Amino acid sequence: MRRALALAEEAGKRGEVPVGCVIVREGKILGEGSNRREEGYAAGHAEIEAITMANRALGAWRLADAELYVTLEPCPMCAGAIVAARIPKIWFGAYDPKAGACVSVMDLFSYPLNHKPAVSGGHLEEECAGLLRRFFLSKRQTEKGDGHDGL
Amino acid sequence: MRRALALAEEAGKRGEVPVGCVIVREGKILGEGSNRREEGYAAGHAEIEAITMANRALGAWRLADAELYVTLEPCPMCAGAIVAARIPKIWFGAYDPKAGACVSVMDLFSYPLNHKPAVSGGHLEEECAGLLRRFFLSKRQTEKGDGHDGL
Numbered sequence: 227m228r229r230a231l232a233l234a235e236e237a238g239k240r241g242e243v244p245v246g247c248v249i250v251r252e253g254k255i256l257g258e259g260s261n262r263r264e265e266g267y268a269a270g271h272a273e274i275e276a277i278t279m280a281n282r283a284l285g286a287w288r289l290a291d292a293e294l295y296v297t298l299e300p301c302p303m304c305a306g307a308i309v310a311a312r313i314p315k316i317w318f319g320a321y322d323p324k325a326g327a328c329v330s331v332m333d334l335f336s337y338p339l340n341h342k343p344a345v346s347g348g349h350l351e352e353e354c355a356g357l358l359r360r361f362f363l364s365k366r367q368t369e370k371g372d373g374h375d376g377l
Numbered sequence: 378m379r380r381a382l383a384l385a386e387e388a389g390k391r392g393e394v395p396v397g398c399v400i401v402r403e404g405k406i407l408g409e410g411s412n413r414r415e416e417g418y419a420a421g422h423a424e425i426e427a428i429t430m431a432n433r434a435l436g437a438w439r440l441a442d443a444e445l446y447v448t449l450e451p452c453p454m455c456a457g458a459i460v461a462a463r464i465p466k467i468w469f470g471a472y473d474p475k476a477g478a479c480v481s482v483m484d485l486f487s488y489p490l491n492h493k494p495a496v497s498g499g500h501l502e503e504e505c506a507g508l509l510r511r512f513f514l515s516k517r518q519t520e521k522g523d524g525h526d527g528l
Contacts, residue, residue, distance in 0.1 A: 268428055268438040268462035274420050287419040302485055303457025306478070310454050311419035325490060327457070332488045334453055339476060 227295045227319060227350045233260040233272065234297045234357055240264070244357045247272035247296040249280045249289065249313070256280040256292060272296060273304035277311050289313045297354040299326035299347060305334040309341045318347045319354025378446045378470060378501045384411040384423065385448045385508055391415070395508045398423035398447040400431040400440065400464070407431040407443060423447060424455035428462050440464045448505040450477035450498060456485040460492045469498045470505025 233246025237260035249257040259275025273296055280289055289311040297319040300308060305327035308316060318328065327334040328345045335342050384397025388411035400408040410426025424447055431440055440462040448470040451459060456478035459467060469479065478485040479496045486493050 263438050263461075266436050266438050267432050268440065269420070269425050269432075269458050270438070271461070274425075277419055281418050281420075285417050287414050287417050287421070289419065301457055301461065302478075302488075302490065303454055303461050306452055306454025306457050307420050310414075310422070310452065327453075331490065332485075334483075337453075337483045339453065339482065 230295045230297050233258055237261045238361050244361050245272045245298045247276040249276045249292050249294050251292040256283050271304050273300055274307055277307055298322050299328050299330055301325040302327040308343055309339050312341045313343055315344045317349050319350050381446045381448050382504055384409055388412045389512050395512050396423045396449045398427040400427045400443050400445050402443040407434050422455050424451055425458055428458055449473050450479050450481055452476040453478040459494055460490050463492045464494055466495045468500050470501050
C-alpha cells in the first residue's frame with residue numbers, strides 16, 4: 227500500500243485525482259498504475275492501468291493468485307475489471323462515498339457474477355484519504371470552485 | 378448496430394467471444410472496438426476499446442452527446458466505464474443473463490452514481506444472440522467442453 231500511495235502522490239502532482247494501485251503476486255509487483263483520466267481516458271483509472279500492465283507481464287488476462295492494493299475504494303468499472311481479471315483479493319485505503327462499489331454506494335460483489343473477490347478496506351486509510359482531501363482543497367482554492375464531479 | 382455486429386463477427390474469427398461496439402456522435406463513428414480478451418487483456422472488452430478510441434479521437438475523457446451501440450449487454454466493468462465516460466445513451470443487442478449489468482444480473486444505473494445513462498436493449502437481438510450461440514456451440518464441438526467461464 228505504501229507503493230500505491232507513492233503512485234497516488236505522483237498522480238496528484240500531474241493534476242490527477244491522486245489514486246494509485248499495485249498488483250502483487252508471490253511477493254513481486256506484477257503491475258502498477260495511477261490515475262490518468264485528465265490525460266483524456268475515461269478508463270484510465272489506477273486499477274485498469276495496473277491490471278493491464280499485469281496482464282501484459284503475464285501474457286494472460288487471468289490474474290489468479292494476485293492481490294490488488296489501491297488507495298481508494300474501487301468504482302463500479304474497476305470493481306468490474308477485478309471480476310473480469312478474477313483477482314481473488316483486494317485491499318483498499320480510503321472509502322469512496324460517491325462512487326465506491328465494494329461497500330459505499332453498492333456491493334458489486336454481492337451479485338451472482340462469475341467471480342467474487344475477498345475485500346478488505348481501510349488500510350492506511352488516514353494517509354490515503356488525507357492525500358485526496360488535500361488535493362481537492364488545493365484544487366478548490368485554485369479554481370474557486372470544486373471543478374470536479376467525481377471519478 | 379450493423380457495424381457493431383460486423384466487429385463482433387470479426388472478433389469471433391479471432392477466437393474471441395464475438396462482441397462488438399461502436400460509439401457515434403453527430404452521425405459519425407467516434408470509436409469502435411471488439412473483444413480482445415483472449416489476446417490477454419481482462420479489460421479488453423469491446424466497450425472499453427471503443428471508449429478509449431473515442432477518448433483519443435476527442436482528446437477528452439468525457440463523451441457527452443455520444444451514443445454507444447454494443448451487441449451484448451454491458452458487464453459491470455463496461456457499464457461502469459460508460460458512467461466514467463458520461464455517455465448519455467446506450468443501445469445493446471443480446472441480453473446477458475450471466476454478467477449483464479444493465480438489466481439481467483443487476484441494474485448498475487439504479488444506484489446513485491454521478492451519471493445515469495438511458496438504456497435500450499434487444500436491438501437486432503436475434504442476430505447478436507445467434508452469433509454468440511453459434512460461437513459457443515462451435516467451441517464446445519471443438520473442445521468437447523464449454524471451455525469458457527464467461528466474460
